[in-house]
Amino acid sequence: MTPSPIQAAAPAHAGAASGPRGRIIAVTSGKGGVGKTFLAANLAAALTARGERVLVLDADLGLANLDVILNLEPKLTLHDVFTGRCTLEEAMLPAPGGFTVLLAGSGLVEYSRLTQEVRVQLEDIVAKVAPRFDRILLDTGAGISDVVLYAVSLADEVLVLATPEPTSMTDAYATIKVLATQQQRRRIRLVVNQVSQAGEGRAIRNQLQLVVDRFVVPKIEALDEPLKLDLLGEIPTDAGVRETVQKRRLLLETMPGAPAALALVGVAQRLAA
Amino acid sequence: MPAPTDQPPAGSSALRLGTALLLLQQAGHVWPAGVQPGSIAWLQSAIDGLCELSSRDALTGLSNRRQFELALASEIDRVARTGEPALVLMVDIDHFKRINDDHGHPAGDLVLKAVAKVLHDCIRPMDTVARFGGEEFAMILPNCPPLFGQAVAERVRLKVQGTSVTIAPGQQVSVTVSLGGAYAPQWVRSSPTLWVERADQQLYRAKQEGRNVASLEQPPSSLVSPEEKGLLFGTSQFQEFL
Numbered sequence: 001m002t003p004s005p006i007q008a009a010a011p012a013h014a015g016a017a018s019g020p021r022g023r024i025i026a027v028t029s030g031k032g033g034v035g036k037t038f039l040a041a042n043l044a045a046a047l048t049a050r051g052e053r054v055l056v057l058d059a060d061l062g063l064a065n066l067d068v069i070l071n072l073e074p075k076l077t078l079h080d081v082f083t084g085r086c087t088l089e090e091a092m093l094p095a096p097g098g099f100t101v102l103l104a105g106s107g108l109v110e111y112s113r114l115t116q117e118v119r120v121q122l123e124d125i126v127a128k129v130a131p132r133f134d135r136i137l138l139d140t141g142a143g144i145s146d147v148v149l150y151a152v153s154l155a156d157e158v159l160v161l162a163t164p165e166p167t168s169m170t171d172a173y174a175t176i177k178v179l180a181t182q183q184q185r186r187r188i189r190l191v192v193n194q195v196s197q198a199g200e201g202r203a204i205r206n207q208l209q210l211v212v213d214r215f216v217v218p219k220i221e222a223l224d225e226p227l228k229l230d231l232l233g234e235i236p237t238d239a240g241v242r243e244t245v246q247k248r249r250l251l252l253e254t255m256p257g258a259p260a261a262l263a264l265v266g267v268a269q270r271l272a273a
Numbered sequence: 274m275p276a277p278t279d280q281p282p283a284g285s286s287a288l289r290l291g292t293a294l295l296l297l298q299q300a301g302h303v304w305p306a307g308v309q310p311g312s313i314a315w316l317q318s319a320i321d322g323l324c325e326l327s328s329r330d331a332l333t334g335l336s337n338r339r340q341f342e343l344a345l346a347s348e349i350d351r352v353a354r355t356g357e358p359a360l361v362l363m364v365d366i367d368h369f370k371r372i373n374d375d376h377g378h379p380a381g382d383l384v385l386k387a388v389a390k391v392l393h394d395c396i397r398p399m400d401t402v403a404r405f406g407g408e409e410f411a412m413i414l415p416n417c418p419p420l421f422g423q424a425v426a427e428r429v430r431l432k433v434q435g436t437s438v439t440i441a442p443g444q445q446v447s448v449t450v451s452l453g454g455a456y457a458p459q460w461v462r463s464s465p466t467l468w469v470e471r472a473d474q475q476l477y478r479a480k481q482e483g484r485n486v487a488s489l490e491q492p493p494s495s496l497v498s499p500e501e502k503g504l505l506f507g508t509s510q511f512q513e514f515l
Contacts, residue, residue, distance in 0.1 A: 144495050146467065166506060173505060174495040211504045 021130035022055070025137050025189075025271070026155035030171025032142025034163045035193045037069050038245060039235075040139040042261070045097030045252040046268035052134040054099040055092070059122070059151040060141035067103050070095050071248035074103040082121050088128055097250050102129070119150060126154045144171075144178055152179065159189040159232065159271075162208075164200055173208055176229070177216050186225045191267055192234045201234025233267035235260050290319070297322045330404040332382060333389035341403035341411055345465040348401075348413055352457040359457040360422045360489075361468055362412040363476040364392065364429065367449045367484040369408035380440035384448055387438040395429050411469070419456065419489075426452045426487035434485065449485035451476060456490065 027040045037060075044054045058066040058078070067074050072093060080086040088102075095101045102125070130136060138155055140148045152158055158179055162172035172190075179185040190208070192201035209229045217227055238260035244251045251261050302322040308315045328340035336344070345361070352359045366388055373381040385408065392402045392410055405411040414425060430452055437445040453476025457468055471490055479488040497505075 146464075169505060170497050170502060173501065174497050177497075178495045207505060207507070211501055214504060215498075215501050 019131055022053070022133040022136050023157065024126065024130065024155040025135065026059075026140055026152040026158045027137055027161060028140045028148060028152055028158060028175060029142065029161040029168070030144060030173075030175040031162075031165075031168045034161055034165075034168050035235075035241075036142070036161050037066050037139055038241065038251075039159075039161055039191060039193065039264075039267075040137045041066065041069050041095070041097070042250055042252050042264045043268055043271070044095075044099040044137055045250050046265050047135055047272065048098040049252070049265075050268060050272055052272070053132070054135050054137065055102065055129055055133045056095070056099060056137045056139060057102045057126070057129070058104040059138045059147075060104060066101060066139055069245065069248065070097075070101065070250070072101070072103065077103045078125070079104070081125065088125065092129075097253060100133070118147065122151060123154060144175055149178065149183070153183055157187070157189060158185060159191060161191050161193055162204065163192065163194040164196070164204060165194075169204065169208070173211060176208065176212060180212070180216050180227050181219055185227075187228050187230055189230050189232050189271070191232050194237045195234040196237050198234075198236075201231060205229055205231040232270045233263055235263040235267070293319060293323060296326060300326055330389075333386055333404050335389050335393065335410070336401055336403035338403065338405060341401060341405065341413070342465065344401040344403075344413055345468065348415055349457055349465050349468060351415070357416045358418050358422075360412075360414040360417040360425075360454050361457070361472045362414065362422075362426055362429070362452050362454045363405065363469070363472045364388075364410040364412065364450050364452050365476055365480070366408040367451055367480075369448070372446060372448065376440055376444075376446065380446070383440050384438050384446065387436060388433055388448065388450065391432050391436055392429060395425065395432060411472075417456075422454055422456070422489055423487070426454055426489060430485065430487050451479040451484045452487040452489075453477065453479050454487070454489035 027036055027043075029036050040056050044056045047054045056066060060066075066072075072095065074093060076086045076091045076093075078091060081088050081091050092100050092102055126136070126138075138151050140151045142148075160172050160175055160179075162168045176188055179188060190201075190205050192204050195201050212227060212229065217223060220227070236259045238251075238258050240255040240258035241251055241260050244254050247254070251258060252264060255261055297319060300322070302318075305314065305318055308318065328336060328343075330337040348359055351357070366384065369381065369384070372384050385404075389402075389404065389410070392412065396402055396412065396414070399415055401413040403411050403413075412429075414422070417425065430450060433448065433450045435447075437447045439445050453472050453474065455468060455471035455475060475488040475490050479486040482488065
């Protein structure tokens, strides 16, 4: 009998062999439309500016839009790698901002469900690219689907993105709960996007931590270390963000002085620390 | 498209319908009154009858495996969209082989039919109950909150336990069932196979625990309770009462 995806999602990287390899960070949110792909792309640019070799892997296999954000028209995607139409090498594309992307290509409905094949292929690709970069950002899909959970399970760290909207906070909380109880995550990084006043991100982090301590911690049988939400930063609501997203450009390139861009640099700094 | 008429469609006489008509007759197909053999309406009725036949299990009259898989795939998509809780129950007759061995296969068939009837009587019209294979049945219960799931499973278990099956004049047997249940992942995009796998794991557990047991997977922990929401947004009504 095959284990359930959730059980199988116990960190697949644990004990993985040897050799220096990049740190894998999954970017996830629960709710869609909170700026996950925007964050992944601009965080990648900020990390690249710090001198890191960065890959963004579009793990939103069903509904990818990294190509849209970066204004890339991919001729080759993960789909071509999966089907043997091109090599992994050929599908790794240079992105504006100086980092590398592996695009999923939109509408790959057949990959939106976690089959054994998708599991094996994703794991294989991550293993192959990991030694070649300092950091790999996995841009996951919306929701808490088993593909998302599986992609997250491949990562060393998880970054949960939320906005102050109640639906986003609820979904972020649900995501944190699943990650803590089913993947034994003890440290979860948090970024709060679209913050309207300074300190709102901290307040949301504290509130989430409060609910986690009350409701999630008692569910964990053997709590080896404290379950900690770690605020990487808050990104203010910024008209520049909308403008650059619409123009399909990187905020960090076109408006490096914008408040949101400065906040992203701070997030990169704390992530790298 | 022209309105359907009762005129025989062109070329219908060339169709090879012999086997189909025989199957329909055997299944007791009821033709609509006043329909002209060979007409569009008549063909439609034949097609409907065959579709119905191809979705039923011959022995028990429940949905068959094919129909179950169709219903499961559409239910999982619905759950992904609506977020409603839905339950799959796998139901397996305990020690069924003993019935066959001790009383013969015709007795085994009677037991299967009797259990099928109990299952059918336990469900709502919106639910699906199917013969999954052999002595294993499967049920899909859409919009079934976790609290009710356990109750339904227990009801099925007790009703089967309390049913005696007449296998020969004056000779009765009774059987028990083990049940395993799993809720559809409320999150988007799971797969029917994984859903059934999880229910099967619970069924395995029920068997391990000594049979005549209903074992349901804990509801997915991504559910956020009103209490959790209350604390999250600082509007908890009961805070004041603590």
